[in-house]
Amino acid sequence: MSELRYNLISGEWIIVATERAKRPKDFVKAKKEQVPLPEYKENCPFCPGNENQTPVETFRLGGSGAWKVRSVYNKFGAVSNEEKKERRINGLYNSMGGFGVHEVIIEHPRHNNCIALMSNEEVENILKVYRERYLAVSEIEGIESIVIFKNHGPAAGTSLEHPHSQLIATPVVPPQVRGRLEQAVSFFDLNGRCVFCTMLESELKEKARIVLETDNFVAFMPYASFTPFTIWIFPRRHSASFGGINDREISDLAENLKTILGKLYYGLDNPDFNYSIRSTPVGERGTSYFHWYLSIIPRLSQPAGFELGSGMFINTALPEQTAEFLRQVQLT
Amino acid sequence: MSELRYNLISGEWIIVATERAKRPKDFVKAKKEQVPLPEYKENCPFCPGNENQTPVETFRLGGSGAWKVRSVYNKFGAVSNEEKKERRINGLYNSMGGFGVHEVIIEHPRHNNCIALMSNEEVENILKVYRERYLAVSEIEGIESIVIFKNHGPAAGTSLEHPHSQLIATPVVPPQVRGRLEQAVSFFDLNGRCVFCTMLESELKEKARIVLETDNFVAFMPYASFTPFTIWIFPRRHSASFGGINDREISDLAENLKTILGKLYYGLDNPDFNYSIRSTPVGERGTSYFHWYLSIIPRLSQPAGFELGSGMFINTALPEQTAEFLRQVQLT
Numbered sequence: 001m002s003e004l005r006y007n008l009i010s011g012e013w014i015i016v017a018t019e020r021a022k023r024p025k026d027f028v029k030a031k032k033e034q035v036p037l038p039e040y041k042e043n044c045p046f047c048p049g050n051e052n053q054t055p056v057e058t059f060r061l062g063g064s065g066a067w068k069v070r071s072v073y074n075k076f077g078a079v080s081n082e083e084k085k086e087r088r089i090n091g092l093y094n095s096m097g098g099f100g101v102h103e104v105i106i107e108h109p110r111h112n113n114c115i116a117l118m119s120n121e122e123v124e125n126i127l128k129v130y131r132e133r134y135l136a137v138s139e140i141e142g143i144e145s146i147v148i149f150k151n152h153g154p155a156a157g158t159s160l161e162h163p164h165s166q167l168i169a170t171p172v173v174p175p176q177v178r179g180r181l182e183q184a185v186s187f188f189d190l191n192g193r194c195v196f197c198t199m200l201e202s203e204l205k206e207k208a209r210i211v212l213e214t215d216n217f218v219a220f221m222p223y224a225s226f227t228p229f230t231i232w233i234f235p236r237r238h239s240a241s242f243g244g245i246n247d248r249e250i251s252d253l254a255e256n257l258k259t260i261l262g263k264l265y266y267g268l269d270n271p272d273f274n275y276s277i278r279s280t281p282v283g284e285r286g287t288s289y290f291h292w293y294l295s296i297i298p299r300l301s302q303p304a305g306f307e308l309g310s311g312m313f314i315n316t317a318l319p320e321q322t323a324e325f326l327r328q329v330q331l332t
Numbered sequence: 333m334s335e336l337r338y339n340l341i342s343g344e345w346i347i348v349a350t351e352r353a354k355r356p357k358d359f360v361k362a363k364k365e366q367v368p369l370p371e372y373k374e375n376c377p378f379c380p381g382n383e384n385q386t387p388v389e390t391f392r393l394g395g396s397g398a399w400k401v402r403s404v405y406n407k408f409g410a411v412s413n414e415e416k417k418e419r420r421i422n423g424l425y426n427s428m429g430g431f432g433v434h435e436v437i438i439e440h441p442r443h444n445n446c447i448a449l450m451s452n453e454e455v456e457n458i459l460k461v462y463r464e465r466y467l468a469v470s471e472i473e474g475i476e477s478i479v480i481f482k483n484h485g486p487a488a489g490t491s492l493e494h495p496h497s498q499l500i501a502t503p504v505v506p507p508q509v510r511g512r513l514e515q516a517v518s519f520f521d522l523n524g525r526c527v528f529c530t531m532l533e534s535e536l537k538e539k540a541r542i543v544l545e546t547d548n549f550v551a552f553m554p555y556a557s558f559t560p561f562t563i564w565i566f567p568r569r570h571s572a573s574f575g576g577i578n579d580r581e582i583s584d585l586a587e588n589l590k591t592i593l594g595k596l597y598y599g600l601d602n603p604d605f606n607y608s609i610r611s612t613p614v615g616e617r618g619t620s621y622f623h624w625y626l627s628i629i630p631r632l633s634q635p636a637g638f639e640l641g642s643g644m645f646i647n648t649a650l651p652e653q654t655a656e657f658l659r660q661v662q663l664t
Contacts (some may be wrong), residue, residue, distance in 0.1 A: 002411055002430025004504065012507045015430060017410040078349040078638075078646045079334055092534040093555050098334025098347060149637030157636025168638050172336065175344045176643030202424040223425050276641020297640055304489025305481030306410075306500050308629055309608020311508030314410045 005224035008195060010176070011183040014224045015314045022316055024325035027228055027300045028269045037112035037161055045075075046106045046162035058103055059132055061125055068122070069129045070106045071167075077102035078168060085142050085171045101137050101169040105129055105148075111162050114152070115258055116265035123254035126165070130277070131250065133167050134243045138282040143169045145177050145281050148242070153272025155299040173281045181280065184289040196291030200234050209323045212259055216252040219260050221319035221326075227301055228317035229268070229326075231260055233294040241285035242277050242292045257294065259331065264298060267329035273298040337556035340527060342508070343515040346556045347646045354648055356657035359560055359632045360601050369444035369493055377407075378438045378494035390435055391464055393457055400454070401461045402438045403499075409434035410500060417474050417503045433469050433501040437461055437480075443494050446484070447590055448597035455586035458497070462609070463582065465499050466575045470614040475501045477509050477613050480574070485604025487631040505613045513612065516621040528623030532566050541655045544591055548584040551592050553651035553658075559633055560649035561600070561658075563592055565626040573617035574609050574624045589626065591663065596630060599661035605630040 002017045045053035048066070055073040062068035073080075079100025087096045107126045108118065115123055130148050137146055150165040151158035173181075187195035203209055203220050211231060212219040219233045233256055235249060245253070264271055274297050280290040307313055334349045377385035380398070387405040394400035405412075411432025419428045439458045440450065447455055462480050469478055482497040483490035505513075519527035535541055535552050543563060544551040551565045565588055567581060577585070596603055606629050612622040639645055 002409075002415065004411075004428045004430060004502075006426040008424065010507075013502075013504045015410050015502075017408075017430070076349075076351050077334070078347050078351070079336075080351075083334065091538065092340065092531060094338040096336045098336060098349070145642070147638055147642045149641045151636045155634065157634040166637070168642075170336075170345075170347075170644065172345045174642035174644035175342075176641075179643070199424060206423065274637035274640050276637050278641060295641065302487065302489040304483045305606035305608050306479055306498070308606050309481045309508075309610060309627065310477070310479045310500075310506035311511070312502065312506035 007222065007224035007226070008187070008199060009180055009183060009222070011179065011186075012224075013312065014226055015312065016224075016318060017314050017316055018318060022228075024229075024317065024322050027271075027298075027317065029271065029300065039110055039112055041111050041162075044111055044160075044162050046104075046160065046164060047111050048109045054104075054106075058136070059129060061129055067109065068125045069108070071103050071129055071133050072106070074102040074104050074166065079170065081140065096171065099142060099171050101140065101143065101167065103133060103137075103167045105133065105165040105167065107163040107165060113163050114261075114265075115163070116261040116270075118258065120251070120254050120258060123258045124251055127245075127250045127254055127257075130165070130167075131243065131245055134279075137167065137169045138243055140169070142171050143282060145170050145173045146279065147174070147177075147276055149274060149276035151274055153270075153299070155272035156274045177278070177281060180278070181284075181290055184291075188289045194238055194288060194291050196234060196293065197238050200236065208320045211263070211323050211326045212256060214252050214256045216249045217256040219256055221323040223319060225315055225317075225319045226313040227297060227315055229264070229298045229300060229322050231296040231326075233257065233260065233296070235292065238288075238291055240280040240287045240290040240292060241282070242279040243282075243285060253294075260296065260326075262331045263326045263329040264296075266331060267326055268298065268300070271298045271300060339554065339556035339558075340519070340531060341512055341515060341554070343511065343518075344556075345644065346558055347644065348556075348650060349646050349648055350650060354560075356649065356654050359603075359630075359649065361603065361632065371442055371444055373443050373494075376443055376492075376494050378436075378492065378496060379443050380441045386436075386438075390468070391461060393461055399441065400457045401440070403435050403461055403465050404438070406434040406436050406498065411502065413472065428503065431474060431503050433472065433475065433499065435465060435469075435499045437465065437497040437499065439495040439497060445495050446593075446597075447495070448593040448602075450590065452583070452586050452590060455590045456583055459577075459582045459586055459589075462497070462499075463575065463577055466611075469499065469501045470575055470617075472501070474503050475614060477502050477505045478611065479506070479509075479608055481606060481608035483606055485631070487604035488606045509610070509613060512610070513616070513622055516623075520621045526570055526620060526623050528566060528625065529570050532568065540652045543595070543655050543658045544588060546584050546588045548581045549588040551588055553655040555651060557647055557649075557651045558645040559629060559635075559647055561596070561630045561632060561654050563628040563658075565589065565592065565628070567624065570620075570623055572612040572619045572622040572624060573614070574611040575614075575617060576624075585626075592628065592658075594663045595658045595661040596628075598663060599658055600630065600632070603630045603632060
């Protein structure tokens with residue numbers, strides 16, 4: 001038995017292939033014996049004392065001495081605000097300079113920390129710096145879209161152990177940001193409501209895919225999830241832009257995010273994962289159509305030729321089962 | 333220095349990050365010492381003598397004895413023609429039964445063979461079975477789209493060593509198939525020409541990204557390539573559907589594909605890769621807008637949080653450099 005499900009946010013059909021469905025616990029990956037990371041590493045550019053090894057610091061939380069969180073330019077930025085954003089035409093093709101902003105947010109001084117094991121206050125500090133940098137970068141002329149994201153572990157594409165996140169701001173709206181916005185506009189035009197608010201209401205009623213409710217946020221597994229254990233954290237309050245998050249929400253999101261990542265950490269043995277904050281393009285922060293959210297994607301499966309050749313995903317786990325599994329995981 | 337480039341086929345901007353650009357040779361991955369595969373494996377369901385271990389055979393090339401290529405149903409099909417394709421509405425969500433076709437094409441009797449090392453005739457046989465199955469499956473009522481693809485190596489998502497390809501036919505048009513068709517229609521409406529034919533003409537004039545020209549096909553690296561070493565093989569003759577490939581073209585594509593995969597094999601030390609045949613939806617095989625092609629994606633980099641959270645890709649290799657590199661690789 002398999003089923004096709006329509007993802008209301010992306011406007012795409014996915015295949016839930018229960019023929020090959022694994023039990024949630026089967027997604028725990030066999031790992032090579034890992035040497036525990038040290039608390040401090042002399043040659044790590046993100047460890048305290050090595051602040052002069054990072055490029056320009058854009059923000060620091062915690063004063064000039066013992067900082068709590070820092071943001072700096074990425075040493076090998078994919079884009080840079082020193083590039084020109086003029087468009088060029090080369091025969092058939094269009095290009096432009098690599099204008100934009102690429103920052104690294106160093107989440108904690110301790111080399112071997114991770115969000116799942118931090119205090120609520122420490123996670124709150126990270127989210128405050130996310131907001132700070134989101135708002136500052138969104139003021140830069142020519143920036144159209146900002147993505148804040150985290151790569152945890154090699155399968156998630158990280159090359160540095162020290163806990164960090166990144167921010168990339170671009171002078172064009174990335175395809176999925178545009179695509180989801182267009183979907184949301186269509187839904188709004190038909191129904192007169194935000195599709196995210198509508199989905200949240202429906203999920204809270206049905207309950208089967210809810211993982212965690214806190215005062216201001218709800219974590220759940222999408223009905224038509226692209227990959228096993230994908231988790232969306234929606235703010236309850238309608239707001240199109242992450243930049244509009246308030247202090248109370250930051251504190252609550254810290255608790256929610258830390259708990260969810262803790263459930264992954266203990267339930268799936270510290271899996272590699274990515275998360276990203278999906279926000280409206282910066283010029284449309286007041287829109288009724290879009291609703292920002294945080295999307296967590298554990299890297300438990302490998303997209304193959306079918307996914308790469310069609311954009312259609314085969315998910316081998318049932319969101320209802322994986323949500324039930326994660327609800328049961330205790331943080332110990 | 334980095335640059336944004338617009339992909340005319342997908343309608344998406346990508347970032348070519350030359351700050352972090354590697355030299356082509358740096359993409360060779362360190363591999364674990366590999367035990368050479370045996371020519372025959374007793375418990376391999378795809379090896380000769382074990383034909384009764386595979387599900388229903390849908391086609392066989394080479395007679396009842398020593399077959400050359402076989403196609404069979406996938407034992408753990410993501411979709412099946414025994415499922416119902418009726419649509420269902422569950423509250424807010426739409427779903428349908430997992431109707432479709434999922435076949436495996438066993439490329440060669442020998443367990444340790446691979447296309448890069450086969451004779452032209454052997455590759456021709458595989459392509460003939462692709463066409464045979466493409467045409468047969470496209471006659472099934474309710475099938476809207478067919479993707480033929482190959483996963484080579486663990487990073488490309490394969491679990492079986494024996495050389496094989498797959499075919500998945502779906503009752504909905506996958507998002508990238510729809511998206512590229514829409515792009516092509518827009519281009520046609522503006523310019524009155526097929527965007528693929530136009531691109532091919534432009535690439536042949538510029539030459540910088542061409543890897544290999546044969547009588548009927550041209551292999552080149554796309555100007556705005558999503559990932560390092562992505563190669564597109566376009567037929568010179570305009571044709572929207574892979575099903576319309578003729579015998580002369582099959583023979584020429586066999587030579588082209590084998591040579592390109594050989595260049596990857598020798599130049600990048602047998603990298604893991606996926607390829608897929610991108611064809612128009614089955615109902616639009618006569619369209620002037622679309623042009624089928626084969627897309628090869630070596631799995632040399634890992635998409636991370638930015639890609640997953642925005643759909644925008646950062647490519648760390650210049651297509652002009654990697655094309656030059658592959659042109660020089662000799663098949664030995």
